[in-house]
Amino acid sequence: MKGKSFFHTIQVKLVIIYLLLILVAMQLIGVYFISTVKNSLNDSFTNNLKEQADILSKFAAPSLAAKPDTEGDSAESTTEDLSLVVRNLFSISGAEVQVLDSNGKVVATSLQGHQSYIGKKNKSLAVSRALQNISDNEEEIIDEDNTRKKMIAQPVTLNDKVVGAVYVVASMNELYDTVNRVNQIFFSGTLIALGLTGVLGILLAHTITNPIQGLTKQAEAVAEGKFEMQVPVLGDDEIGRLSMAFNDMTIRLKDALSVNEEENEKLMSILSNMSDGVVAADEHGQVIVWNRRALELLDVRTCEGCQLTELLDLSEQKLQELQEGRGQTLLIERGPREPEADGGEEGILRVTFTPIHRRDKGTTGTIAVLQDVTEQEKLEQSRREFVANVSHELRTPLTTIKSYAEALNDGALEERELSERFVGVIRNETERMIRLVTDLLHLSRLDSNQAPLRRRQTNVHEMLDEVADRFSFQLRQKSIKAAVRVDRGLKAAWLDRDQIDQVLDNLFSNAIKYTLDGGTIELTAKKPADSDMLAISVKDTGIGIPKKDLIRIFDRFYRVDKARSRNMGGTGLGLSIAREIVKAHGGTISLHSELNEGTTVTFTLPLLREGGEPA
Template sequence: MKNLFKSLQSLQIKLVVIYVLLIIVGMQIIGVYFTNVLERDLTGNFKTNIETQIDLIETRIEEINEEYGDDRAGFQAEVQKLLYDYGNRSDIDEIRFVNPDSVLIATSKLSNESSVNSTIKAPKTKESLDTGLSNDEIFVSVEDDSKRMWIVNAPLIVEDRVIGAIYVASNIESVYQQLEKINNTFIIATILSLFITSILGIFVARTITKPIINMRNQALLMSEGNYTSRVQIYSDDEIGQLAESFNILSKRVQEAQANTESEKNRLDSVITHMSDGIIASDRRGRIRLINDMALGLLNLQAEELQGRDMLEILNLQNDVTTEDIVEGTEISHLLVIENKDEEDTMIRVNFSTIVKDTGFINGYIAVLHDVTEQERIDAERREFVANVSHELRTPLTSMKSYIEALQDGAWQDEEIAPRFLKVTHEETERMSRLVEDLLQLSCMDSEVEEINKEIVNFNMFLDRIIERFEMTHKEDVQFIKNFPNTAIFTEIAIDKMGQVLDNVISNAIKYQQREPKRVEFYLQQNSYYNRLTLRIKDYGLGIPNSKVDRIFDRFYRIDKARTRKMGGTGLGLAISKEIVEAHDGKIWANSIEGEGTTIFINLPSEVINEDDWDV
């Protein structure tokens, strides 16, 4: 039923119904007008004919009245004969002549001859006699099969005196029967015309609505995202021009949609692969978009964020409001995200407002910058400056104290003066080494210093360095070497890598208390990856597990007082790390507190046959 009602609301049905209704209304108007005119003409002709006969009867009765004068019996006989003559016609039912006293003088109807010379009760006839005016009426005769009868009463006036009235009852049913036949014919013609016009209307409506239906279907496809199909053009009229315009519109929408999709995909790709986190919200602050970088920075899942408050997720609901973002105040904040197994992540959050051209606020954007490394570098920079200041201030303070003592007369004391000068010299040397190490680090950081590499037999290179230490520590240090029989070749800067090994071996010797001291060397090569690994193990104090990774930081000391006493600057391992990384290598440490430390150096190796090397 619902589908039927919906189909009746279609444009095609409406056009057909309107078309048929117009035809019906038009035919009704024409039928009513035609029927009325025809009825008026037929009844008018019929009445005119009867009235003509009445005029003839009146003329003849006047002649008979003059002819017979006072002979009433002869007058009555002639009038009766006259009425018989005119009453024999098929359209006349009865003709009467009534004198002024309403006495029936003559009648053409045999069944009423018994009433002749009797007073009759006929109000219309009496009215005509009294007024001297004609009157008529149409009534339905119940006695005569309900036929329509037209009654006319016409007074007969002679010398301004009414001498009687002529009553004519005519059968007008034939006129209405003729009208009924014509009306039936008109109704049949109307029905036939409606049937034909309905078929024509359906065809015409289909011709009009077919392209409109096609455009509707195309619009539905467009609403579903399909812009490829086109509307067929059937004509060059207004509907055809509309279909052509619709096809152009569909093409333009397709191009605009493609451009929009392209821009959206480009924007999604940019947002997804941005190095910064992006969070977009609606004007109420509810999250509508968040990229993977933001999820990673916040350690959250996308499913648990959609529709939640952006400031609540960032834990800034007590510090920032949407009004602050709109006004541009307090729009940058630093967040600290705690990680269980890693260092805390520091995030800089900047807010901005999305405003339409109309000035309506459509939402807010939060940009998350990972500033952990920057903050760490800034902290290291501050710590580095503090350490440099401290390392320089300590020898300068000592030197200043001894120099002031010498100025105050200590130089004259033969026992104190040499000792003060020796300490001043040592502090000067220490400060000089510190400045040289800082300069070397600065050059390596700025990549100003060039590293001249050459291919060497690393076994022989390492053996020569160990021999040099054996010569200086042959009594108090044991050096254990575990080298492969096959030569390992690598491309290094001999002086720089020698500095690294000197520093590592010196530390291995310096921080041991056991006697005799012991340093072990293990060298091996991974031919598959073309890498070599050197392990230098000592049996010294060891390093706490939480501080092992920091020994390569600049100025970092496990025991600052003891390291400074031993003459260290705190930059040796940092310089070693810079040199090793400049050789595309890695250096790291493993340590057990109280048992010793192992330094690992991993470098690229070269595949060279030893026979070719000797040549």
């Protein structure tokens, strides 16, 4: 392992780079230099042979042009002269030279051992080309002794007439021996250069790696929290500037950690003195941070090692939903941990959950803020009870007023026309107040869970058709077209028919009120894909609702146009009642509207089987 890390050091890498650079450079130079030397020697050797062949061809031209049959003695003398010149001229180079006549027969040869060739015909292709007055005839051949030789054949001409040829074959061993010696010299020089480069590379790499080792030691010290050491600055080069930057970074990191510790102390002080309890948990639900107020509200001694589900008495599924952002607040009832403990008080805590997100890692934890809302809930409960009691007490006198108004309308007063108008006003106001009280009572029952659901199997299509039938008279009065659409396969649902009818009546009545004459209203029921919910929508082409009012449209007594709503007999509680009924069924309700284009109200109900199990 140590040897492996040694070869991974920068010093070794630098030395290897130096050696590879020198090796590549020397190889490129060597290939070029040796190739050039070889070509130069080869060209010089060839030119030398050609020059001597030219000299011999000029000397032998008159002799080869003579007629040997007319002057026999002269021809024999000429042949001997040629042989003597050939032997003397090429004896030093060790080449074989043959002088051929115009028929390709050997007239003279430079080698004593080849005197038997005289008078015989040389059938070489180069000789044939030379006798055809082709001057460029040269090639390298390898003989039977595996010796590389150069062969040249040149024509012998006299008065532009070919009278013979000169054939030269010379060994190239000396040339290649010279090239091999140059190779050996270059190889030796390369080894020496690599050795010197290795030594210099070690020295140069040492000057670079020493400061880096110092920086590494300083970085390890900083990682351990030691900020007092400084890296020595040995120059103004890149490494020197890196050392200065590292020292500056160390100082800044020390200051940043000091500021961070100070901020942490401030944060802990704030957490300790907050009026709300704070509990933070990691992604596994393990509590990691808490304050003193949280211990007081939860009536525990410590949160160390606790799970958030155990601390707040939540299920794993509920905690997961809260961590994913589905429902950020939760009310939990607080009671004494031990029934026999003194000082334990019951109360209600509002817990607000906020997921902790980290970039590229998703949700890494949860922060829960605990607030004691016991007094608020008591006040809210008192308000609900007050509304219920007042509504109940007002209903009897209002009914009496309605009875007297009807009596007056029957002719009890002498001024009939005026009395009828007054009686009509009294009746309308009385009926509106009765509707208001009725709605308040209904809301009160829903708020206090005193309106239990009486679920029964209901045909969805039949229920929507009956809603349209109930309002058929109003629809005809305003020439409004109503359409009912139910998805195929959606037949029955397990729900409280009476309460859902009330929801549909409220929504359909609102759609008729705020849809102009000649408009359309659609009642739609469908089951969204991959869902166990029933979605029912009431869509109209009415006047719509401004965007600024959408956020408060389900608030109690909230009216978009107060004067018009009151004239139409609205109480401002219809949508609130619808929301509470849908919520009691375990569903949701939403409203989408565009001004002067129409409104769509959609509520969802869980599809249950008999017994309350999901469908």
